[in-house]
Amino acid sequence: MDSRRIFLGKVASGLGTLAAVPRRVWGSNDRIRVGFIGFGDRARELLNYVRACPNTEAAAFCDVYRLQLDRAQSAAPGAAVYRDYRAMLDDPSIDAVIVATPPHLHAGHFCAALDAGKHVYQEKTMALSVDHARRMRDASKRDGARHVIQIGHQSCSSGQARDARMFLSDPSRMGKITAIEMRMHRNTPRGRPQWSRRVTPEMNPQNIAWDLFLGDAPPREFDAHRFVNWRHFLDYSAGNISESMTQQLAFWYKALRLRIPQSASASGGIFLWKDGRESPDTMSVALAQREEILIHWTCGSGNNHPGAGEHVLGENGTLARDALFRYFPQKVNRPDAHEMTGRATQVPHAHMQDFFDAIRAGREANCPFELGWRVSIAAAMAAQAYREQRTVRWDAEKEEIV
Numbered sequence: 001m002d003s004r005r006i007f008l009g010k011v012a013s014g015l016g017t018l019a020a021v022p023r024r025v026w027g028s029n030d031r032i033r034v035g036f037i038g039f040g041d042r043a044r045e046l047l048n049y050v051r052a053c054p055n056t057e058a059a060a061f062c063d064v065y066r067l068q069l070d071r072a073q074s075a076a077p078g079a080a081v082y083r084d085y086r087a088m089l090d091d092p093s094i095d096a097v098i099v100a101t102p103p104h105l106h107a108g109h110f111c112a113a114l115d116a117g118k119h120v121y122q123e124k125t126m127a128l129s130v131d132h133a134r135r136m137r138d139a140s141k142r143d144g145a146r147h148v149i150q151i152g153h154q155s156c157s158s159g160q161a162r163d164a165r166m167f168l169s170d171p172s173r174m175g176k177i178t179a180i181e182m183r184m185h186r187n188t189p190r191g192r193p194q195w196s197r198r199v200t201p202e203m204n205p206q207n208i209a210w211d212l213f214l215g216d217a218p219p220r221e222f223d224a225h226r227f228v229n230w231r232h233f234l235d236y237s238a239g240n241i242s243e244s245m246t247q248q249l250a251f252w253y254k255a256l257r258l259r260i261p262q263s264a265s266a267s268g269g270i271f272l273w274k275d276g277r278e279s280p281d282t283m284s285v286a287l288a289q290r291e292e293i294l295i296h297w298t299c300g301s302g303n304n305h306p307g308a309g310e311h312v313l314g315e316n317g318t319l320a321r322d323a324l325f326r327y328f329p330q331k332v333n334r335p336d337a338h339e340m341t342g343r344a345t346q347v348p349h350a351h352m353q354d355f356f357d358a359i360r361a362g363r364e365a366n367c368p369f370e371l372g373w374r375v376s377i378a379a380a381m382a383a384q385a386y387r388e389q390r391t392v393r394w395d396a397e398k399e400e401i402v
Contacts (some may be wrong), residue, residue: 002280003218011398026359026360026362027134027360028056028353030360031057032056032095032096032143032263032360033057033059033060033093033094033095033096034050034057034094034098034357035088035089035091035094035097035118036056036058036062036072036100037062037088037097038095038100038101038109039062039068039069039072039086039100040061040063040064040068040100040114042123043100043182044071046098046121046123047075048349049071049348049351050064051349052074052274052349052350052352052353053353054354057077058075058079059094060079060080060088060091061079061081061088062085062087062287063081063082063085063229064210064212065207065208066206066207067202069081069082069083069328071121075196079183083212087110087377089112089113090116090205094118095111095118095119095302096117096118096120096355097113097118097120099123100152102213102231102237103127103236103237103238104132104215104217104230104236104237104290106122106127106132107132107136108216110122110126110136110137110152111135111136112288114143115142115150117147119146119147119355120149121152121352122152122353122372123152123153123380124151124246124247124250125238125242125246126372126375127376128237128238128242128299128380129400130377130380130399130400133373133377136369148355148359149369149372150351150354150363151250151367151368151369151371152352152367153246153371153372153375154316154351154372155247156250156254156351156367157351157354158346158350158351159342159344159350160250160251160256160344160346162342162344163253163342163344164251164255164319164325166342166344167319167325167327167342168255171257172316172334173314173316173317173327173337174313174314175316175317175333176314177256177314178292178294178295178313178314179291179312179313180293180295180296180311180312180313181250181296181310182297182310183306183307183310184240184248184297184299184301184308185299185304185305186299186304187231187302187303187307189303189306192274193275193277194277195229195232196273197228197383199224199225199228203224203228204222204224205222206342208227210390214401217236218235222284228316231243231279231353232275232276232277232278233277234260234383234387237279239277240281240299240379241283242383244299244308245297245379245382246378246379249297250371250375251377252295252310253310253371253375253378256291256293258289258360258374258397260290260374260377260378260394261287261288261289261290262286262288262289263381263392263394264288264382264384264391264392265286265385265390265392266284266382266383266385266386267284267386268281268288269282270282271303272299272301281301281302282299282300282302283386284297284298285297285298285382285386287304296389299352307322308322309321314330316330317329317330317334318330325339325341327340350376354366377394380392384401
């Protein structure tokens, strides 16, 4: 049968995958055919980014929810659609895969795509747990760098990343950095809880492949509320740690070359939205870095002031990142220095463009696996510290949270 045939409803187990092959040499005009695993709101944004990149084609989509596949067909007429991602991975004409599923499914989808010989754009956060991160690292090692891996921390390809390199190129500007203050504060209209989506009659067992959604998460009876509001539940996500903290961490872990933290502590709770969710709407995380830097991250869902951003504090200066990127000297140590503002520009699809450029050039992407690994472990430590209400530590020798 034609591999591009529509496989709606096909959920058979044991579908094979292709062995990884040596890196292909790409011409600048060769078209890269892309398949999507997951087609929710984020994937629709990523589809627009793919279309903004020359010589690419959104060729296939898979999702466990039938209505999402209908939307994919409307968005990309002629593309193949699948209910089971393994069938899509069996198509040798798919060159690259974008994984845009809930975090608890990332490891399975990432490993299968890489083992099938596909380049992988993995939406953040890379891994939900240390075990998942290890499985993904094993897949990366098996691949042997034959395929490009881009983790979806898009700030790593931003103009601000270039500004950071410029500001940090002279060590005297900052001196010894001892702290990073991060914040992520949001709000929604009264009566519309953060991340809550309405359950509709179409969200039923006939339209949703529930077993494929669960993956290796704890088994449960079908629950449309858990399906559509997966960010609320710790089986599938670490909430705002996964959604926001990892994005901010990735930028500074890359810019400052930070390692996995020594310890993590967290506090907070569900202070605002008493709607059955498990992930906190208000919390604080402290990460003690091996570089003798304390990272403090706070988030809230009931007030959007002071918004999102970071301050990096050094004895000679401060880097402030929000809508702008600025440097402020500490006059006590640099009396003749002046404030500076970053000037680099960017386009929304820069991170996706870097993914395709890396494929064609045979080089590492801006947010490679190793960076995603460090950020994922830090996030897993923060999530465990919150769940267990204690300080946790990273045993670097055993690679375990203790």
